[in-house]
Amino acid sequence: MLDAIFGRLTWDSIILVQAVEEPNINTLITASAAAMMPVGGVMIVALLTWMKWWKPLFEWLTSVDHKKIGTMYIIFAVIMLFRGVVEGMLMRANQAVGLNGGFLSSDHFNQLFTTHGTNMIFFVAMPFLFGLINIVVPLQIGARDVAFPRLNQISLGLTAAGGFLFMISLMVGEFSTGGWTGYPSFTGRLVNPGVGPDYYILAIAISGIGSTLTGVNFSVTIYKLRTAGMSFMRMPLFTWTALCTSILLIFAMPPLTACCAMLGLDRFLGFHFFTNDMGGNLMNFINLFWMFGHPEVYILVLPAFGVMSEIASTYSGKRLYGYTSIVAATMCIAVLSFTVWLHHFFTMGQSATVNAAFGVATMLIAIPTGVKIYDWLATLWGGRIRFTAPMIYLCGFFVLFTIGGLSGVILASPTLDYQLHNSQFLVAHFHNVIIPGVLFGILAGIHIWFPKIYGFRLMEGLSRITAFLWAIGFILAFMPLYQTGLMGMTRRTVAYEDPALVPWMIVSGVGSLILGLAFLSILVTILVSVLNRKKLMVPFGDPWDGRTLEWWTPAPTPEWNFAVLPKVECRDAFADAKEKGTAYQPIEKYDDIEMPSNTYYGFIIMIMASGLGFGLVWHMWWLAILSLLGAITTAITYAFLPQKHNVIPAAEVREIDEAWRRAAREGRGITRDDEGNQANQGLACPDNIK
Amino acid sequence: MIDPTTNLAIAESFLQPMGSVAADQLRHLKIVTLLTLIAVVPVMVSMPWILWRYRRSKPSGEYRPKWESNWTLECLMWGVPIVVVALIGVNLTIMTFRLDPYKELGKDPLQVQVIGLDWKWIFIYPDEGVALVDELVVPEGRAVELTLTTDTVMQSLQISAIVGQIYAMPAMTTKLNFLAVKQGESEGMNSQFTGNGFWKQKFQVYSVSKEGYAARMNKAKSSDLALTADTYAILAMQGTSEEAKKPLAIENRQGPIEMVLGDPKIFQRVLARYMVDEMTPESQPGSPFYDPKKSPLPPASDKPMMGMEM
Numbered sequence A: 001m002l003d004a005i006f007g008r009l010t011w012d013s014i015i016l017v018q019a020v021e022e023p024n025i026n027t028l029i030t031a032s033a034a035a036m037m038p039v040g041g042v043m044i045v046a047l048l049t050w051m052k053w054w055k056p057l058f059e060w061l062t063s064v065d066h067k068k069i070g071t072m073y074i075i076f077a078v079i080m081l082f083r084g085v086v087e088g089m090l091m092r093a094n095q096a097v098g099l100n101g102g103f104l105s106s107d108h109f110n111q112l113f114t115t116h117g118t119n120m121i122f123f124v125a126m127p128f129l130f131g132l133i134n135i136v137v138p139l140q141i142g143a144r145d146v147a148f149p150r151l152n153q154i155s156l157g158l159t160a161a162g163g164f165l166f167m168i169s170l171m172v173g174e175f176s177t178g179g180w181t182g183y184p185s186f187t188g189r190l191v192n193p194g195v196g197p198d199y200y201i202l203a204i205a206i207s208g209i210g211s212t213l214t215g216v217n218f219s220v221t222i223y224k225l226r227t228a229g230m231s232f233m234r235m236p237l238f239t240w241t242a243l244c245t246s247i248l249l250i251f252a253m254p255p256l257t258a259c260c261a262m263l264g265l266d267r268f269l270g271f272h273f274f275t276n277d278m279g280g281n282l283m284n285f286i287n288l289f290w291m292f293g294h295p296e297v298y299i300l301v302l303p304a305f306g307v308m309s310e311i312a313s314t315y316s317g318k319r320l321y322g323y324t325s326i327v328a329a330t331m332c333i334a335v336l337s338f339t340v341w342l343h344h345f346f347t348m349g350q351s352a353t354v355n356a357a358f359g360v361a362t363m364l365i366a367i368p369t370g371v372k373i374y375d376w377l378a379t380l381w382g383g384r385i386r387f388t389a390p391m392i393y394l395c396g397f398f399v400l401f402t403i404g405g406l407s408g409v410i411l412a413s414p415t416l417d418y419q420l421h422n423s424q425f426l427v428a429h430f431h432n433v434i435i436p437g438v439l440f441g442i443l444a445g446i447h448i449w450f451p452k453i454y455g456f457r458l459m460e461g462l463s464r465i466t467a468f469l470w471a472i473g474f475i476l477a478f479m480p481l482y483q484t485g486l487m488g489m490t491r492r493t494v495a496y497e498d499p500a501l502v503p504w505m506i507v508s509g510v511g512s513l514i515l516g517l518a519f520l521s522i523l524v525t526i527l528v529s530v531l532n533r534k535k536l537m538v539p540f541g542d543p544w545d546g547r548t549l550e551w552w553t554p555a556p557t558p559e560w561n562f563a564v565l566p567k568v569e570c571r572d573a574f575a576d577a578k579e580k581g582t583a584y585q586p587i588e589k590y591d592d593i594e595m596p597s598n599t600y601y602g603f604i605i606m607i608m609a610s611g612l613g614f615g616l617v618w619h620m621w622w623l624a625i626l627s628l629l630g631a632i633t634t635a636i637t638y639a640f641l642p643q644k645h646n647v648i649p650a651a652e653v654r655e656i657d658e659a660w661r662r663a664a665r666e667g668r669g670i671t672r673d674d675e676g677n678q679a680n681q682g683l684a685c686p687d688n689i690k
Numbered sequence B: 001m002i003d004p005t006t007n008l009a010i011a012e013s014f015l016q017p018m019g020s021v022a023a024d025q026l027r028h029l030k031i032v033t034l035l036t037l038i039a040v041v042p043v044m045v046s047m048p049w050i051l052w053r054y055r056r057s058k059p060s061g062e063y064r065p066k067w068e069s070n071w072t073l074e075c076l077m078w079g080v081p082i083v084v085v086a087l088i089g090v091n092l093t094i095m096t097f098r099l100d101p102y103k104e105l106g107k108d109p110l111q112v113q114v115i116g117l118d119w120k121w122i123f124i125y126p127d128e129g130v131a132l133v134d135e136l137v138v139p140e141g142r143a144v145e146l147t148l149t150t151d152t153v154m155q156s157l158q159i160s161a162i163v164g165q166i167y168a169m170p171a172m173t174t175k176l177n178f179l180a181v182k183q184g185e186s187e188g189m190n191s192q193f194t195g196n197g198f199w200k201q202k203f204q205v206y207s208v209s210k211e212g213y214a215a216r217m218n219k220a221k222s223s224d225l226a227l228t229a230d231t232y233a234i235l236a237m238q239g240t241s242e243e244a245k246k247p248l249a250i251e252n253r254q255g256p257i258e259m260v261l262g263d264p265k266i267f268q269r270v271l272a273r274y275m276v277d278e279m280t281p282e283s284q285p286g287s288p289f290y291d292p293k294k295s296p297l298p299p300a301s302d303k304p305m306m307g308m309e310m
């Protein structure tokens, strides 16, 4: 009876119980991490009750406003980044003293790199970018929302459900030890019968479906909802990269879902897709995984490139150099990214012809990538460069990402990959493109667009310190790994036997401490800025002398984004309007605005998907079946419910919008000299007008 | 008899190459790096200069807010990377074919069969009738061909100082050809994560003189231990080769496990097991429930083995 209810779940599955029964450093570390969740949960509940925030909370959770959904993605990602950074630091600390065995048990370390990798890719980088895309894209194309607002909420719900499964594995049971790539047969039923791989499969499959839907949603949004006059070749660069990423998501996520499903069938129902025996073949998993995995790195980095483009032109007060070139290069990268997946397993024994073909294909991607970097440099040429926090990220990106590209070209050579595959050189390489590429882009993006949504800027000085900490921490933590990789140190190793590695590992450990500080510095920046928000307000909405449509609204941006949808006649439409002096002209006619109203749809799907995943992991079949049926019923019910709308009367819109325009016409814009101080109210007087 | 494996120079990785392939790889690494620098250096040099020249606080260059394209520059921006990539691409293709691990590096290479287990390697010398665990001895100057498989999850055998790595997969074979051009000692390893003992899965590699090689083989031939299906099943238990000494009842012996080849078809039988029966948790090495007594090897199959050649 109990078995039918609890499936495989027993008292011993609960980490806190394990720590009591068998206290040692490993169980204590996991137990304190696990304890943070109930303790944190109770604190949050108390806070919400005390501050009477339950109602606003549910207004957020049921909102379909793209800005709120974006914000929720980003909050989720920041929480997960905390976990990821702590795990990274633990691993680095372990390796700093890891000569012949560190302080962590092998099993604990193995879970750490698996959770760290899975987390950073699926629950940090992707949600961060989806958050930015959600917030920025509708504003940049002059739309009021995304094409499918409820679907957007469901995507968020599925991502959160994946995150829930991932986090709950910290308290109940264990996570996989098979690395973020989860290759069978190591993750197969015979070798790993436990719950770890099941958590892994379900967490990424469920959140993966959410990502696919995000891809669909934003492709359609960008195709269909562009405002009048916004042709493709007038779209801001960030929107272009968001479009490419969305298309990549649609094509790249299905192989992941498929290979997870197939591995699930192997594990749950004894199929033989990837088993050693009965004609199964693990190589098929590896192929499918990387058919997703390689495009995935471009899913991550393209939007970051988009942010870099915006930085280069905005903070040098100048048009983007080579717009057409950059768009073409972005598209090239998106297409080529589907043709190179084999470089992740050059060493699997295929013929030299195959390896050479994929090696050359990989090299080809270096061309458009190089072009983009040159284009951004040329954008700075002839500008008036301001060394604000985003510009610091951009400069860090120029130097560090280029080094990452160099090591990428090295790894793309099959010959060299026979040596460097699976080594610390590889670990250095991908962190080298992910941190200075993706993460710098994300952090800079947050700094830039934060005031747009919340109405106040982040403290400039603190943001600069954060940027420097990330850059220095990164250099110290990861550059030494190039050397240890060349010296023959493998990845995923809990300990090593070669004393020559020790000094490098210690430097790297120090670097990871600085990265920890860098993370704290993000929180401090946000906290201090919130406390000082009165002084940082930018009600006019254009704190950086922006060039694209999103800056053409007050800050915080009203729910409906644009009182009247703008018409666009060129690229950088807002910069053009400011130059002509027409930016804040009065508007004659306002219409009623219809906005989709709140719904519990996504929230319910999130609960159901979590129940489905948890039920499957623990073989609680009743829970899995009920949740699945519940999800299906919810979907059908909502399909038949008429969608409700809120109507905002034209008079109300007029009042708010006219006040803003009038104040802007009467106000005195600031020059860029005052960008970082209290005078910056978000009304710009561009350098080229004076 | 003196031990042929003492007093050898130690090479850590391909930075001190001991094999022809590793030497070529090191050279290739330098060439690729230099070629790529052609595209990288302009960024590193021009960035600080541009930042300085166009800094808003004290600019020295003209402000051109509308400047957005220039054909010469455009050609350079696309041209330079294209040329660099073309050069590297040609070089890469040539080297990929030249250093193909399937290409034999001399006539009649020495055949060694390799079985990867958790967390040890068995090296079988069929011609000598010898098997060594976690020790690979090769004669300097003679081409060697490893044929690899595993009897657990996927592994990757790497000998950095001599050749690099290749995956070894259950039910399949892969090949790794190399030629040691210097005498010396180095360490090989598994670079594909395989669980708790993964980091200990290292083995000694010796490249020795012909006489030294013969002496080493003779020493192994006089071993009282034989590699048969039974001893194999014991070796297949999870653990390092040191840890396998106890169940083999040779706890007190120093040095790597050496055996005569009791069953010359053992490698083929390991491959055959995945073609015949469905594996169970008891019969699959690497599973937590593996039981050497319940893991019989089938007879070798007459059908050709499934290789990776295409």
Ligand code: HEM
Pocket (backbone or CB within 6 Å): A084, A085, A087, A088, A089, A091, A092, A113, A114, A116, A117, A118, A120, A121, A124, A125, A178, A179, A180, A181, A427, A431, A434, A435, A439, A477, A490, A491, A492, A493, A512, A515
């Ligand atoms: C913030 C500081 C970070 C630190 C200190 C850190 C540290 C580490 C360490 C020590 C490993 C294990 C290396 C090994 O296998 O030997 C690792 C692996 C990995 N990291 Fe990070 N990392 C950081 C940030 C990131 C970020 C931002 C991402 C991606 C968004 C990321 C993605 C990964 C991935 C995918 C792996 C591979 C996991 C695997 O082997 O399956 N890391 N990291």
Ligand SMILES: [Cu+2]
Pocket (backbone or CB within 6 Å): A293, A294, A297, A340, A341, A343, A344
């Ligand atoms: Cu790739």
Ligand SMILES: [Cu+2]
Pocket (backbone or CB within 6 Å): A283, A348, B169, B172, B308
């Ligand atoms: Cu294979």
